Amino acid sequence: MSEPLIDARNLNTFYGASHILRDIDFAVARGETIGLMGRNGMGKSTLLKSIMGLVKPRSGSVSIMGHLMTGRAPYEIASLGIAYVPEGRGIFGNLSVVENLKMAARAGATAAARERAEAGQDWNYERVLDTFPRLKDRLGHGGQKLSGGEQQMLTIGRALMTNPDVLILDEATEGLAPLIAREIWRICELIRHSGISSVIVDKNWKHVTRITDRNVILVKGQVVFAGPSAELHARPELLEQYLGV
Numbered sequence: 514m515s516e517p518l519i520d521a522r523n524l525n526t527f528y529g530a531s532h533i534l535r536d537i538d539f540a541v542a543r544g545e546t547i548g549l550m551g552r553n554g555m556g557k558s559t560l561l562k563s564i565m566g567l568v569k570p571r572s573g574s575v576s577i578m579g580h581l582m583t584g585r586a587p588y589e590i591a592s593l594g595i596a597y598v599p600e601g602r603g604i605f606g607n608l609s610v611v612e613n614l615k616m617a618a619r620a621g622a623t624a625a626a627r628e629r630a631e632a633g634q635d636w637n638y639e640r641v642l643d644t645f646p647r648l649k650d651r652l653g654h655g656g657q658k659l660s661g662g663e664q665q666m667l668t669i670g671r672a673l674m675t676n677p678d679v680l681i682l683d684e685a686t687e688g689l690a691p692l693i694a695r696e697i698w699r700i701c702e703l704i705r706h707s708g709i710s711s712v713i714v715d716k717n718w719k720h721v722t723r724i725t726d727r728n729v730i731l732v733k734g735q736v737v738f739a740g741p742s743a744e745l746h747a748r749p750e751l752l753e754q755y756l757g758v
Contacts, residue, residue: 516579517542518679518710519564519595524573526556526563533559534570535734541679543625546711548721548742550756551731557714558600560731561681565597566590578623578678594623596677600684600714602668606657610648613656613671614638621676629676629708636673644703645670647696662693669700680704685715698724718756722746730755
């Protein structure tokens, strides 16, 4: 097996005296789509923030593309081909759709990204708008004027404009109308088939497991399940025990 794109080992992360992540191992292979699951407050967002350098683990290590990056600045981690769509979206409300997209545009930094570009499969402005046709009609709108679903599309599109090797999507469809949520899942499927690895956090386990290769479930900051989607479907008792569904 080739070296993981993301390889977190024995992570322990605290908020003050609260021990949130407990000896977590988490890896993402090239081309892999992973669902990260768990009830609210189980450590999912903290794990993503620990990987992205937004929260510094107290112990353990995070390697990105084979480079030890534990506690490094988020921009350094992003520069190695990791794109992060946070919960809450984080768009620039005072910038237009065009400005939000073009300010993020850059060629991919890795060999895999350069290969995609040479094959004409990079994520440029035109490809993003073709993928998100709703944004075409709102190019001059400020980010704050978009609906929640449009903001999510814009945030994902902006992340793709960095031509990442891994896209991390926290709360993919949280608070979105069912029609818009279906559109987000369609886009996640397109991203998967484009060869970009993904980590997806969402409460809708049925939609997540339709597009993921593997799933990780957290309970109180610990991994209680890590396995293929087919195994999770075959063991409904795990869903009831750990997700309450």
